[in-house]
Structure formats: structure tokens, C-alpha cells
Amino acid sequence: MSTDLDTWRELPALQQPDYPDAAALAAAVAELQSLPPLVFAGECDQLKERLAAVARGEAFLLQGGDCAESFDVRGADALRAKLKTLLQMAVVLTYAGSVPVVKIGRFAGQYAKPRSSPVEKRNGVELPSYRGDAVNSIEFTAEARIPDPQRLVKMYNASAATLNLVRAFTKGGYADLRQVHAWNQDFVADSPVGQRYEALAAEIDRALDFMRACGVDTDALSSVDIYSSHEALLLEYERALTRIDSRTGQPYGVSGHFLWIGERTRNLDGAHIDLLRKIRNPIGVKLGPNATADDALALIDALDPEREPGRLTFITRMGTGKVRENLPRLVDKVTASGAVVGWVCDPMHGNTYETANGYKTRKFTDVLDEVRGFFEVHRSLGTHPGGIHMELTGDDVTECTGGGHVIDEADLHQRYETACDPRLNRTQSLDLAFEVARMYRENH
Template sequence: MLESWRTKVAKQQPHYQAEDKLTEITQTLRTRPGLVYATEIERLTGELAAAGRGESFVLMGGDCAETFATTTEEQIRLKIQTILQMGVVLSYGASLPVVKIGRIAGQYAKPRSLDVEKRADESLPVYRGDAVNGIAYTAEERQADPSRLLEMYQHCLATLNLIRAYTKGGFADINLLHKWNEGFKTNPAYSRYESLAEDIRRALKFMVASGAEIEGLRDQDFYASHEALLLEYEAAMIRPAPHNDGLYNTSGHFLWIGERTRDIEGAHVELLSKVKNPIGVKLGPTATASEVLALSEKLNPQNLPGKFTAITRMGAEQIRNVLPPILAAVQAEGKEVVWLSDPMHGNTIQTDSGIKTRHFDTIFNEVEGFFASHQAVGTVAGGLHIELTGDDVTEVLGGAENLTEVDLEQRYESLVDPRLNHQQSLEMAFRVAELLQNGTNENLS
């Protein structure tokens, strides 16, 4: 029963006043073409299965929350470019293919800690993302509007069309790496990574000079992912496949369930247990081995490689203690799990002036802890899940640019959580590449 999720507790859902309009919108969505194809979803599942075996490495990155206003050609191009650049660096460092997945074309809604926001003596519904309501602090803007679901669909459609044009139309040519890296040369960290960057350039130059087949390096597979938060939208985007009897959520290739909605008896887990997409689940520091095993059984009952991904977001101070026992238990049960590190969400802090931020060194510390945990247990560190942007924003402290609290005020543009900027993203890729070159680094502590 596809509708069985309606009998479960559905957390983090908007409160729509116009139920009849919501029904009309979701019925319209059911008649629209899917945004992605079943064959693409199956291909991604196979690539994730390889990552679970240590035969590839996953890079998932993009905005904390997309907005309708920033769904522009330039913004999309910069995000794609940043992820492709990072992918080349990581691929060389790991000597493995990199599976590139964007937090894109669907990340228009966010879970929130509170249902209302209070300013002075007035309380209004909290901003839940452009797919739900507006950020302006007015009663009209903050009312949940079902028509925004259809607007989100249109933005996702346009974004995916542009992604396909870029990644299959020459823009993703790996031989452009040296041109893309020009801007990074001004970063103080570049001298540290110049040798690695030069090694990559020489390898590409050698391939061209030797007449090696490089057509496969001109086009790139690029997948779309988002948190499957808005259940009415996600349910409306589920379609039967023309070539088998399976159901696929065509809102994105890869969908994940957040830390706040991963209840094994909840509506989110119930709905996504019905589809063949690869499914991820965010795991915070309170996660237990029994919970992970139960989620794996529910979302991947056939124990298929690549179907279930655990995305850890435990915080730099806790990951080395919390993660290893979970890894060991899952390994002992023989469960097929792809493990990704989300080093962003467990390390959010506030400045004295109330600005939400993160520190680059703390983020990387959690990445190190993730790799160290896998090395200790003998499991595979499958990849990274990073909030980033292709713009030169100033939202995360530190990095080679040494951004300070004063710098945050220059270009803090995220409406929800802080992201690595373009320079910090590349720096992260080079630092992780060093870990991968060392075989996840036996010297990590």
C-alpha cells in the first residue's frame, strides 16, 4: 500500500489551511512527467554499491536550502563546477571513480526546531523553505502555500535540464581542470596543494599525448538528491517504471531522511520503504546500532548493495566514540550499507553576535574521525556529504583564507545553515585527497 504512510506520524510537515488546494496541486503533480528516470536511478544504485565495496568514492554536495531566487544559470553552473572540480581532485587522490551527487533540484524545504518564530509580541509560522512559505516576516508570506509545490517542480525541472546540458555538453570536460583551478591559485592554501594539482595536470597531459581514449572524461554522470521532507510532494512524484513492476520516486535520484524524521515507525521511513531509489538516513550522535539495523531492514529488506546509505552527522567531539560500535554491529550482521560523512550539521555554533556558523578545522576534524573509525573497524569510508556553494560567500570560519567573525558579515547569504564557499570546498577536497592517498591514513587519531 503506497498510501500506508498516511497512517503514521508525519513530523515536520506544513500546516496547510487550504486542504482542497493542496489536493488539487498534488493531483496536478501526479500528471506531470517525472524529473528523473528509473534507469538513471538504477545506474546510481550500482555506483553506490561500488562505493560500499571501496571501488569508488561518493561526493554529495550543494546548498543547505535552495531558493527560487537563486535558481539561476550562473548559480547552478558554479555549483556544478565546484563539485566537478572537487571530484577530479578526490578521484586522483583515491585512484578511484567519484560518484557526483548534488544537493540540488529539490532541496527547497528544511526541517526546523520550532513551529513558530516570535519577534517582539508577534508570533508567525517559521520559515520552512521556499517550497512551503516565504521568508518575509508577514502573516501572508509565512502561511504555507500549496502552490509553491508546483513552483518547486518547475524550478527542479529547469535545474535538471541545465545540469544535463552542462554535464553532457562539454562543460564537464576534465581537461578544463587547469582553467578552473586558476581562481584557486590566489588561495593561501594553494602552495600546499600545488604539487598535487600539478600531478593531476601532468596525468591529463600524458593521456592526451599518448592518444588515450578520453571521451569518457568529457561527459560526466551527475545525480540529484534532496531530503524527502514534504510527504505530499514526494508521494505525488512516485511512478511505476515502464520496464519492471517497481515504484520509483522521480523527484530525485537519491533521497534521504533527516535526523528529525528517521523514526522507524514514522511516515517518512514508511513512504520511502516503498520505492526502489537508493535511500539515505542521517545519523546524529544519539543513533544506536539497533536503530541503524532496523532502518536497514525496513528500507532495504533484500539487503541489496547500494540501496541503503547511512550519513553520519555526529560532531567532531563524538564521532570517534559513537561511530565505531555502530560500524562493528552492522558489519557483524552482514548488512549492505554505504557510509557517508556529513561533517557539517554536528558542528554548528553561534557567534557572540548570534550568527550561525561552523569552523573549517572542526568540520575537517569530523572527516578525520569518520575515516579513523572505519579504519579501526575495517569497514569502508564511502564518501562525503557537504553543504557548499560555488560562490565566494563568507559563512564558515577559518580555512586557508582564515575567515573571522568580522568576515562573516561581508557575504553571509544562506537563509538557513552556513556553507563552505568555493575556495573552502576546493581546500576540503585537497585535504581529503591527502587522506585518500594515504589509504585513509593510519596516522589519524
Template sequence: MTTATDRVRQRAAQQPPWESDDVLRGVRQDLARLPPLTDAAACRRLLHDLARAARGSAFVLQGGDCAEPFADSAPDRISAKAAHLAALADRLETRAGLPVVRVGRFAGQYAKPRSQDVETSDDGVVLPVYRGDAVNRPEAAPAARRPDPLRLRSAYDHAAACLDTLLVGGHLVEGHLVEGRLVEGHPAHGPADRAPSPVYTSHEALLVDYEEPLVRPDRTDPHTGGRYGSSAHMLWIGERTRRPDGWHVRFAETVNNPVGVKLGPGATPQDVRELCERLADGRPAGRLSLITRLGAADTARLLPPLVDAAAAFSGRVVWLCDPMHGNTVRHGSGRKTRVLADVEREVRDFFAVLRAHGAHPGGLHLEMTPDDVTECVDRPADLTAGALPRYLTACDPRLGPGQADRLITVTAGLLERKDVL
């Protein structure tokens, strides 16, 4: 007998095998009745800001955790992440003389696609893979790894807590629903003649049973109306789920949010053309961000035909560089890591290719943390030197504060066109 969960998995990639259809159904009903997490008007403001990046008159800095733990919804944690993102954006803005759009990978980055369904623990036990706190827990124990649909409701509650902290702290400058009431955001402290720069939220729109129930009417669109995904201001589709015939692209077609799509080494010019036609054609500028994750060794070779494929949408599509995911390697300790020198090289090649083809380098998409971690290494020689003592990520390695600072310095130089490309 085909269950509801089976049917979802048939039409959408990377869905967990939820342990109870009845519980899942109840959670979806709850999510559909709850207030929207984000305001449609704020999503539209982000769209306007992204349109500037598409035209080359702004730059996007999108960053945060690989897999966001529920524990990081505590006020001190989300405040630290927002402050880190804002500080990096301020430095970039000051150095490059260009407005920086701040988009956090937080308040919803609770689910992760995985390349394998199972993994083997250090004790030799085969376990379901950890898929993010919205699905299961990271501890290497069978009970922790069961996909529990009740965690979807917890994801909503933790996202709401993050948004409340951003609002009170002055990071989230927007109308925001708190217990069903629309309240105004508090402007960030600063000079009276300088408008505050908001921090928008984003995550990968991975889980069907979280995203679908949180779709709400978009009453801000005077022309077509329509709907928006209220789980975040910006939603993106990952490399593993961007199939043209899959649920994720079809879902993105139905909402008015700004959306992004990751493009890995397997992306073809035809893929890019189809994505632009389906997600950008007839839409406002800034609606679609193409997020390249090609790897330092291959960006200069693979990116040019992809940029050419989107030429008809020049000035309307935002090109973002994710220099993290294409540069994952193994450290001598066996842990996944990334080499900062490779990350920098991919950013440089991204700028060079975009400019050579008459397009605008629109921004960076980074996995980073304000915590003093040792998850990425600086040079290839560091892959065999010592251990990684402060390895705290729940999934993939992130840039520490000093490494993120260094990359921002490199990027500012590229924006100033002072570096040799």
C-alpha cells in the same frame, strides 16, 4: 472535524500546516499527472556507483545548499553549483586515485525540517518558521510565512528547470524527460577515452505532498518492478524524521531509489540494525547510505557501536560523513555558524573509526556553496572576532569555496592514508 492535513500530520513528522486542503488536493493531482523529473535508469546507475563506494572502490561527494532557493534554478546559478561540485570531485579523484561519485544537494532541496514551529522576528513579531521555498518564503512577514500548497507545484517547475540546465551543460548524463519527451543527455566535453562523470541530484524527502504524487512505475527492474521516487535520483531521510514507525521510513521502503538516512547523536545500534533490515536487506548493494552527523566531540565515542551494528551489511551499505550538522554553534554576532577545524576533526575521526572496524569510509555529505560567503569560520577563536559580513544562506551556514577546498585536501590525504589518524 479532522481534515486531510491533520491526518497527514498525524502520520508524518515535520509537515507544514497547509492553508488550504482544497488547493493542496488540486496540486497533488497536478503533480501526479506531470512527467517524472528523473529517469529510473539514471537512479539505477547511481545505485551501481554507490555499490562501488560500499565496497571501497569509489568515494561519494554529496554537496550543495542547506535550503535551496527557487531563485537558484536560474541557469547561471545551477551551472555554478554543478561546476563547483565537479571541480572538487575532480581534485579529490586526482589526489586519491579513486573514482568519485558526484551527488548534488540541488534541483529539489526546497524544504527543511525545523526544531521550532515559530520564531520571533527582530521586531518582536511571532511568525511561523521558514520551512524552505517549497512551503513559504523567508521574509519576516506574516504573509510570506503562510504555508502555500501552490509552492509545491513551483518546486516541481524549478526542479525541472535545474535539470534542463544540467542536461544542456553536459553535467547530467542520462535520459531526461523534457515536456514528456525522453531525450539523451549530452556528454561532458573531455578526452575521448574518458567517460563523463554524471552529477546526480538528491534532496531530503521531507514533504509527503510532494514526494507521494511524484512516485512513478520503475520499468527498469526486470525482477520485481516496483516504483521509484522521480523527484531526485537519491532521497534521504533526516535525523528528525527517521522514526521506524513514521511515514518517511515507510515511504523509503516502497521506492527503488538509493536512499540515505541521517544518524545523529541519539541514534542507537538498534536503530541502525532496523534501518538496515528494512531498507537494505534483500536490496542491491548501495541501496542504503548511513549518513553520520555526530559532532566532532562525539564521533570517536558514538560511531563504533553504530558501525558494529551494521557489520552484517558490510560492503553493501555506504557510510557517509556529514560533518556539518553536528558542529553548529553560535557566532558572537548571534548567527549560526560552524568551525572548519571541528568539521575536519569529525572527518578524521570518521575515517579512523570506519577503518578500525573493517568498514569503508564511503564519502562526504556537505553544505557548501561556490559563492564567496563568510558563514563558517576557520578556528574557534574566530567565533568572537568581528562579524560575518557575507552571510547569505537561507537557513544553515555553508562552507565557502576556500573552506571546501581545504576539507577536500584533508580528505584526499586520508584516502591516500598519508595522514596520521
């Protein structure tokens, strides 16, 4: 493989594990290099075309899934619940928002997390921070927190198993749009948003009946395309899974269809930018409240010098108190430059706080208000609000407060199951989808 792909090794590489055994790391990387791709270059190109439609204002991106995946999750039930939630949100956005929806899961690779501190303290004991199952263990012991490079191989195997299940569910009939009621059977009776979804599903049934009566073949609705994504944080893993496409001779990251660079690692002279600028996948960059318009333009020059629609998506994570103030300058200046990028709102990461009893959480009202501010900015500028990027689960967890089934801070302990950041549960996710569909209609 081209040595040009290794220039990142000479640059500052933030948020990387400090592996104590270089030989063990080299062995794990060699094993990864010998394994088949997790995704294929042609699939990445197809996604890039669909994200180009998002950037042009012709489609909407729904991206969601776990904050950090866990090796301990076994079986198909958890993934099925997550997919069901994404599918239901997509149905709401497509039908109620009257817009094609590009669906991307935060799965099959989201096993590593950047951390604000390299160490964690509990009861006077200081240990290295948990950096995700791809690096070390969440167990609070000195041995468990040692970075283990063999976990990179475990990440590959877990990602492969996840992708196999996703393909089985989405191509094997489970995602058939004609089954929209079946996705709701466990949910409708005691849930106001479930009843609202069921009413929408009945409308879809009538529309499909009309299409069939007119002789339209609805078999094409039996499967959907859901792409995989994760933060391209661990550079040894991403480099080992960078392959040269036999069709084009170009390098692709075959660890996932859509890879993004986080707010903490988007430094222009850094290793993450250097590696991802050379792969041909569609890529994203997180922009926090301190990002400037000049930062955005410099990132475009670095990552999308050919100005290729669909290549670059900016995922903004401003926080509800700053999105209306900070986002307009970025969108206005990028638009004036002539670059065609996708604009997506991550309303989760800028709205996290810790409760008095130590739970990290987010208020549903803050999440919703940041999305509302994102839409307001784009409406005022005449630009396209391209999508939402969510941390969510299909399980009935109690990690974020508020929503239709109101969860308050006293309820958080009941099912607080995240390994890292708090996620919206299924009810909150669907509540959000209905509100986003309404905002989208108002914008158009």
C-alpha cells in the same frame, strides 16, 4: 497508482506543513501527478550500482550543495559556480586520492527544511517558522509564513530548470576533464588552495598527454555523471512524484535520483520510512549522535530487507566531539550483521553554533576534525569510509569560520547569504577536498 503507496497517510508524519486550504493542496498534488518525471528509473538504477561500489569499498561518494535552495536564484551563474566547486573537489579526490568518485548534488529538490521549532520569535512577534521556499516565504510577515501548496508546483518547475542546466553543463563539454585549468582561471591568482589545485591540474595535463601519446582515446572524459538528491521531507510532493516504472512494474521516486530521510523523521513507525521503503531508488538515512546500533539494524530491516548493496547509505552527523565515541558501535554491529551499506560523513550539521552577534556558523576546524574522526574509526575497524556529504556553495560567502582564507566571526556579516544553515565557500570546500584525499590515501 497502488493504494499500498498511501499507507503512510495512516502513520505519524513529522515536519509536515499545516496547509489551511485542503482543496488548494489537492489541486497542487493533482497538477504534480500530471507532470513528467524529473529523473528516470534507469538513472536511479545506475546510481544504485555506483553506490554499491561505494558500499563495497571500491569508490567514494562526494555529495554537496546548498542547505536550502531558493526560488529567488536566477540564471545559470550560481549553479555553474556550484558545479565548478563539485567538479574541482571530485578531481582532487579522484587524482590525489586515487579513487573513483560518485558525484551527487544537493540540488533540484532541496527546497524544504525540517525545523527544531514550529515558531520563530523576533522582537516579541511570534510567527510560524520558515520551512523552505517549497512551503512558505522567508519574509517575516504573517501572510508570508502561511504554507502555500502552489509552492510545491513551483518547486517542481525550479527543479526541472536546474536539472536541465546540470545536464547541459555536464554533457555539453563544460565538465570535460581536459578543461581542468579553465575551472580555475578566476581563482588561482590570489588563493593558496587555487595554486595548489593548479599544480594538480598541471599533473593531470601531463598524464592526459601521456595517454594520448600512447594512443588512448580521451574523448570519454568530455562529460561526467552528476546525480540529484534532496531530503524527502514533504510527503505530498514525494507521493505525487512516485511513478510505476514501465520496465519493472516497481515504484520509483522521480523527484530525484537519491532521496534521504532526515534525523528528525527517521522514526520506524513513521510516514517517511513507510513511503520510502516502497520505492526502488537508492536512499539515505541521517544518523545523529543519539542513534544506536540497534536503530541502524532496525532501519536496515525496514529499508533494505533484501540486503541489496547500493540501496542504503547511512549519513552520520555526530559532531566532532562525539564521532570517535559513538560511530564505532554502529559500524561494528552493522558490519557484523553482514549488511553492506555505505557509510558517509556529514560533518556540517553536528557542528553548528550561534555567535554572540546572532549568526549561525560552523568552524572549519570542527568540520575537518569530524571527517578525520570518521576516517580514524573506519581505519581502526578495517571498514570503508565511503564519502562526505557537505553543505557548500561556489560563491565567496562568509558563513563558516576558518579555512585557508581565514574568516573569523567578525567577518560573517560581509557575505552571509544562506537562507538557512551556513555553507562552506569554494576555498574552504577545496581545502577540505585536499585534506580528505590525504586521509583516504592514508586509509588505503
